[in-house]
Amino acid sequence: MSEERSLNFLEEIIEQDIREGKNQGRILTRFPPEPNGFLHIGHAKSICLNFGLAAQYNGKTNLRFDDTNPLTEDTRYVESIKEDISWLGFKWDKELYSSDYFEQLYQFALILIRKDKAYVDESTSEAIAVAKGTLTEPGVPTPGRLRSVAENLLLFNEMKQGKYADGEMVLRAKIDLASPNMQMRDPLMYRIRHARHHRTANKWFIYPMYDFTHGQSDSLENITHSVCTLEFVTHRDLYNWFIKELDIFPSQQYEFARLNVNYTVMSKRKLLQLVNEGFVSGWDDPRMPTISGLRRRGYTPASIRNFCEKIGIAKRENIIEYSLLEFCIREDLNKTAWRRMAVLDPIKMVITNYPADVSEDMVGENNPEADGGEGYRNLPFCKDLWIERDDFMEEPSKKFFRLGVGLMVRLKHAYIVKCDSFLKDKNNKITEVHCTYIPESRSGSDTSGINVKGTIHWVSALHAKIAEIRLYDHLFQIEDLSGEEADFKEYINPESLTSLSNAFIEPDLGNAINGKSYQFIRKGYFTLDSDSLPGNLIFNRTVTLKDASSKGNKKI
RNA sequence: UGCCCGAUAGUAUAAUGGUAGUACAACUGUUUUUGGUGCAGUUUGUCUAGGUUCGAAUCCUGGUCGGGCAACCA
Numbered sequence: 081m082s083e084e085r086s087l088n089f090l091e092e093i094i095e096q097d098i099r100e101g102k103n104q105g106r107i108l109t110r111f112p113p114e115p116n117g118f119l120h121i122g123h124a125k126s127i128c129l130n131f132g133l134a135a136q137y138n139g140k141t142n143l144r145f146d147d148t149n150p151l152t153e154d155t156r157y158v159e160s161i162k163e164d165i166s167w168l169g170f171k172w173d174k175e176l177y178s179s180d181y182f183e184q185l186y187q188f189a190l191i192l193i194r195k196d197k198a199y200v201d202e203s204t205s206e207a208i209a210v211a212k213g214t215l216t217e218p219g220v221p222t223p224g225r226l227r228s229v230a231e232n233l234l235l236f237n238e239m240k241q242g243k244y245a246d247g248e249m250v251l252r253a254k255i256d257l258a259s260p261n262m263q264m265r266d267p268l269m270y271r272i273r274h275a276r277h278h279r280t281a282n283k284w285f286i287y288p289m290y291d292f293t294h295g296q297s298d299s300l301e302n303i304t305h306s307v308c309t310l311e312f313v314t315h316r317d318l319y320n321w322f323i324k325e326l327d328i329f330p331s332q333q334y335e336f337a338r339l340n341v342n343y344t345v346m347s348k349r350k351l352l353q354l355v356n357e358g359f360v361s362g363w364d365d366p367r368m369p370t371i372s373g374l375r376r377r378g379y380t381p382a383s384i385r386n387f388c389e390k391i392g393i394a395k396r397e398n399i400i401e402y403s404l405l406e407f408c409i410r411e412d413l414n415k416t417a418w419r420r421m422a423v424l425d426p427i428k429m430v431i432t433n434y435p436a437d438v439s440e441d442m443v444g445e446n447n448p449e450a451d452g453g454e455g456y457r458n459l460p461f462c463k464d465l466w467i468e469r470d471d472f473m474e475e476p477s478k479k480f481f482r483l484g485v486g487l488m489v490r491l492k493h494a495y496i497v498k499c500d501s502f503l504k505d506k507n508n509k510i511t512e513v514h515c516t517y518i519p520e521s522r523s524g525s526d527t528s529g530i531n532v533k534g535t536i537h538w539v540s541a542l543h544a545k546i547a548e549i550r551l552y553d554h555l556f557q558i559e560d561l562s563g564e565e566a567d568f569k570e571y572i573n574p575e576s577l578t579s580l581s582n583a584f585i586e587p588d589l590g591n592a593i594n595g596k597s598y599q600f601i602r603k604g605y606f607t608l609d610s611d612s613l614p615g616n617l618i619f620n621r622t623v624t625l626k627d628a629s630s631k632g633n634k635k636i
Numbered sequence: 637u638g639c640c641c642g643a644u645a646g647u648a649u650a651a652u653g654g655u656a657g658u659a660c661a662a663c664u665g666u667u668u669u670u671g672g673u674g675c676a677g678u679u680u681g682u683c684u685a686g687g688u689u690c691g692a693a694u695c696c697u698g699g700u701c702g703g704g705c706a707a708c709c710a
Contacts, residue, residue, distance in 0.1 A: 086651075086652095113710095114709085116709090146710065148709095149709065209706070209707085213706075215638050218638095219706090246708080259639085260640085261640075262706045263706090290710045310703080311703095312704095312710090313705085315705090337641095337703095348710095390648080390649085391649080394648085394649070395641070396648095399647075399648090400647070401647050403647085404648075404661085406660095414673060415673095419670080492670070523669065534669095535669050535670060601670050601672080625671090625672045626671090627671070628671050
């Protein structure tokens, strides 16, 4: 209990609120996604924050879909969002929709019109933009600003009844056209959209804007702490203005810096382009930074939650290194993933002094990190094996601990072998490595007294199963995509996906379970892809193992 | 050019006027039948100029740099 964990700025605010008895100490947060795309790792940060704060201080969190734009939103996205939040391990209190408040919001608008705090404006969108002025010059009124309350009421009601076409008029708040905060220069409250909404169907012809929806939705739900990202800082004045003018529960908005991760993009708009234009196979492509993509890639909920914990919460712009995400998944999987052997890029090894018609079973523990190893599996061994192509070097360097003519290695869970010769085809490509094994060196009963520096993995050529293995690299070639707007796609990494269709896996992996992760010894963590079928196994590489071997070689 | 945020090792994040710490990354050693894991260690930092103070990363002022705001998107 003496452990001192420092508080982030939101925890400090909340603890102060509790100390001061604000809202009787009640804490209610919300996670407010717009159902117009899939959730990504940046949303995970927000989810962990909102649900985490509530859990920490005895509060609750609502899931509220911010669905005020019928043109982009879809129930399909609602379903994926719910699945992703649940998968991450969070439970919302209430499932709500901004569209549930459309009638209430309409009533709020009427109140503001009657107070002469809102007016119908039939200016074009361009004219309104011009009249708002610029960052350095104040705005000027449009003709609609002078309209009487009675006429505003009439026109707004006609807007609601569908009497006008899209874009013909809007409802605006009457605040201050000279405000240094552009958001306060008579912002739009309602626009006309003759469009079908995913929940209210064709009931409405007018739809409220974000600013006229979000704060009041928070207020209606009695949200105490409405946490959003930094780009909404300038909206806070407006958020408070509507609440004050309507005299409703004063929810408060706080802003934190959104998550960025290097070598990827974190904008639904850009991710949607990658999907629509076929750069990836879908929202859940394992290269995508989406929750569903990470899940398919083999990331676990715990690893993502841990990542969100480690990155911290603050108000400055940040780009987190991808390697931190990789650390988090390795940390989790190292403790839990069962070890298996798979040869991704095979060459044949022939053990010349091993009888041709014999095989014997070796045993390998499932998990060396767990007490008792979590059991064992059999590894059939015979004269012909598959080993990794790069575990053999024709002219090995001094620091190469693996195979070359005259060198010895341990075959993991089996014998020590000595390399005698190798064969090449006419293209000068190595096809076979010939070795002799040391019978007394059998794993577990080694009396040979020989110590070897290297251990390599292998599978029996007679018993191995074949599989496709998909290797992934960064989606983009540059770290920071923030400066690249229109042309971000030019930086897509053409080698972000490598598919190996001729890999050999140990027999037990034929029983690989969907959703379970395996460590392919010395190669990384892998999981079955959702494209996989019983007779056509496909594994995704989640992440490689940390590899210090390249350093040793570089030095020579 | 107006308003608003922000600035601590390569990347993040603490230190709330009193020893600049932690994680990742990098590097070294050690253990190891995974060049994995574990363990031990090393390197690297307060944007700048003034001011207040016994004492400033912290408070004040000016500057510099980065970001946001002028969608009928959220």
